[in-house]
Amino acid sequence: MKYYKLTILERGQKREETVAAENKMSAINQIKQKLPAHVMVVRAEETSMPLGETLSRMFSSFRKSLASKIPINDKISTIRQIAVMTDAGIAINDTLEDVAENTHNERLREIYTNINNDINAGNTLSDAMEPYTEEFGHVALAMTKLGERTGNISEAYHKLADILENIRDNTAKFKKAIRTPIITLIAMAIAFTILIIVVVPKFKAIFEQFKTELPLPTIILLKLEWLLSNYGIYVLAAIFMIIFLIKFFYNNNEEFKYKMDKLLIHPKFYLINKAVFLSTMHKYNLVFGELVRSGIPVSEALETAIGMVDNSAIKEQLASVNANIGRGMNLAEAFELTGLYENMLLQMIRAGEAGGQLDAMLGKVTQYYEMQFQDLIDNLAAYIEPIMLFFIAGLVLLMALGIFMPMWDLSQAINKQ
Numbered sequence: 001m002k003y004y005k006l007t008i009l010e011r012g013q014k015r016e017e018t019v020a021a022e023n024k025m026s027a028i029n030q031i032k033q034k035l036p037a038h039v040m041v042v043r044a045e046e047t048s049m050p051l052g053e054t055l056s057r058m059f060s061s062f063r064k065s066l067a068s069k070i071p072i073n074d075k076i077s078t079i080r081q082i083a084v085m086t087d088a089g090i091a092i093n094d095t096l097e098d099v100a101e102n103t104h105n106e107r108l109r110e111i112y113t114n115i116n117n118d119i120n121a122g123n124t125l126s127d128a129m130e131p132y133t134e135e136f137g138h139v140a141l142a143m144t145k146l147g148e149r150t151g152n153i154s155e156a157y158h159k160l161a162d163i164l165e166n167i168r169d170n171t172a173k174f175k176k177a178i179r180t181p182i183i184t185l186i187a188m189a190i191a192f193t194i195l196i197i198v199v200v201p202k203f204k205a206i207f208e209q210f211k212t213e214l215p216l217p218t219i220i221l222l223k224l225e226w227l228l229s230n231y232g233i234y235v236l237a238a239i240f241m242i243i244f245l246i247k248f249f250y251n252n253n254e255e256f257k258y259k260m261d262k263l264l265i266h267p268k269f270y271l272i273n274k275a276v277f278l279s280t281m282h283k284y285n286l287v288f289g290e291l292v293r294s295g296i297p298v299s300e301a302l303e304t305a306i307g308m309v310d311n312s313a314i315k316e317q318l319a320s321v322n323a324n325i326g327r328g329m330n331l332a333e334a335f336e337l338t339g340l341y342e343n344m345l346l347q348m349i350r351a352g353e354a355g356g357q358l359d360a361m362l363g364k365v366t367q368y369y370e371m372q373f374q375d376l377i378d379n380l381a382a383y384i385e386p387i388m389l390f391f392i393a394g395l396v397l398l399m400a401l402g403i404f405m406p407m408w409d410l411s412q413a414i415n416k417q
Contacts, residue, residue: 006031007043018047070135072168074105078112079140079161087154093119111135124148138307139163139287146294156294163290167283170373174279177380181388192395193228200225203403214406221402254312262313271383275376280311281340282369284318289362298358299325314340331358341365 004027006017021027024044031041078099085095093116100112111132118128126144133141140160147156200221214222227235249256265273287308291301302322309315317338324334332350335341341349345365352361376383 003047004044005047006041008035009040009042010035014042070105070107072164074103074108075136076161076164076168078103078108079157079164083154083157083161086157092125092153107135125153137164138304139291142291142296142300142304143294146291146296150295159290159294163287166286170279170282170370173374173377174275177377178384180381181384184388185391188392188395192399195399196221196225197228197232199399199403201229203406206406215401217398217402218406220398258312258316261311265311265313270387271376271380275373276311277314278369278373278376280309280314282366282373283308285362285366285369289359289366292362293359298331 002021002023004019004021004024006019006027008015008017008031017031019027019031021030024046028041028044081099081102082095085098086092090098096112096116096119100109100116103109103112115125115128115132119125126141126148129136129141129144143156143160143163144153147153150156204222204225246260250260251257263269264276267273284305288301288305291304292298296304299322302325306315306318306322309318317340320338321331321334324337325331329337330350330353332346332353335349336346345368348361348364349358352358
């Protein structure tokens with residue numbers, strides 16, 4: 001949604017109104033419906049989001065960040081329960097009622113109760129689940145439609161639970177791998193800050209007595225000590241505000257999100273680009289392969305799998321696949337144009353298409369990305385260790401030089417006398 005500033009002419013007087021719309025013509029048509037026939041729109045130009053709307057969205061985003069999301073383990077548990085109960089021949093409405101009663105998550109209880117009410121009102125399970133796509137994901141809706149199409153909700157939901165478990169396990173491994181380096185860096189930053197606030201003032205009085213020019217490391221330490229002692233709370237608040245603003249604009253501004261996502265996969269971003277790329281491609285190919293294996297048409301499977309991609313830059317490249325297939329290309333050619341797949345993987349997909357074993361080859365492609373991602377996770381500590389050592393050595397060197405260099409200069413001056 002974009003914002004447009006419209007200049008309106010009414011009885012010889014001009015005034016301006018700001019309208020939210022998808023494009024300029026939609027904004028003009030939207031304002032014309034609200035105004036009398038004799039009023040004219042003389043100009044329409046795109047503008048930034050109004051300050052009030054920006055603040056409203058920021059507070060809304062802050063509230064959402066405080067609100068607890070549905071844990072993926074709770075979702076997997078209820079999906080497994082639905083699969084088991086429907087496999088036992090229990091009616092879907094009785095199943096959902098039982099799941100809603102037994103789940104400990106209040107939000108899930110509310111969702112399943114609403115879905116059950118919609119089904120009792122005559123809607124299908126997929127139609128009842130569609131309003132909760134954000135909570136369950138696009139793949140859940142696709143597997144629900146598959147279960148309805150094949151008449152086997154149980155098998156579809158078992159596969160859905162397997163997909164979610166795979167995504168959960170990889171996410172947990174990645175978080176576990178980066179937890180120790182992050183904690184170490186934070187601990188070092190806190191220790192360095194304490195040293196600056198506590199140790200540097202002890203030498204500050206001595207430094208001020210020097211008539212010679214202080215070396216650069218000492219000047220840096222004194223400036224940092226002055227900043228943290230006088231404005232430490234404001235610096236901390238500014239850091240949290242910057243992080244919050246980045247998250248807010250990332251979640252609410254498509255252009256900002258695209259630039260950030262493109263930056264994250266840039267080759268200069270050591271390790272981060274590889275981790276984002278491999279995790280995204282693994283998730284995409286996992287979902288796409290499972291949907292194709294389950295009998296969903298390729299075009300529909302591509303549309304569903306693209307919904308699992310969070311990175312806008314990668315999503316833009318993968319979005320062209322379905323369009324190119326519609327123009328007559330085969331899957332391997334469409335994937336090749338994205339520039340995301342290695343030649344070896346393209347050959348595997350090409351062989352799978354030619355031999356009628358596309359689902360099997362997609363499974364091997366998924367295994368390849370999973371292997372690469374697991375290798376990155378397993379060796380993440382070794383990759384990060386040089387960066388951490390460089391960071392720690394830099395802090396220690398700055399502290400040592402900042403304190404001892406003036407001492408050396410002082411001792412040399414005394415010796416000359």
